[in-house]
Amino acid sequence: MIVALDHIAIAVPDLEASIKRFMDDFGLTFEGTEDVEAAKTSTAFFPLPPTSIELVHPL
Template sequence: MITALDHIAIAVPDLDKAIKRFMEDFGLPFEGVEEVASAKTSTAFFPLPPTSIELVHPLNGEGPIAKYLEKKPGGLHHLCFRSDDIDADVEHLRAKGYQFLSDAPTLGAHNCKVIFIHPKSCDGVLIELSQPSA
């Protein structure tokens, strides 16, 4: 079951500059940077309970975020919903016709199980489901 809006992800061309902006200009608490090799991204989190802002940047200039930034100068990338049973949520949504970008959840930031719903299934919005590790 979906339990919360986990985070809002923003693709940024310059991670250090964006981190500085969110810390210094907006005064948000900075949780740190994490590299997610499987997604080829560097992420920076700014917790704003009960949700957070996630900055995403291509790791080594590769991956889906790099492709996104080739088309756009940055901006809102995806919304992430927290799940307490991601496998059940995927099964439920697949039965309703939702398409996913992968066959099964994978390991994401903070060791969460994650999967993305294709934007065509959600009126053009990329949606991530995330289940925190136990």
């Protein structure tokens, strides 16, 4: 049984458009972006306590 989630990652084709949609359509607070060179991705974070949503886009 799942009792908690740390985060949910969603792969997106356009990071900027997806950030705007999550803010505008879902009313989520945008926490920032981070490039993860080791994974060759750029990520955007939306806290949604007790978890968070992470949008992932390839670099």
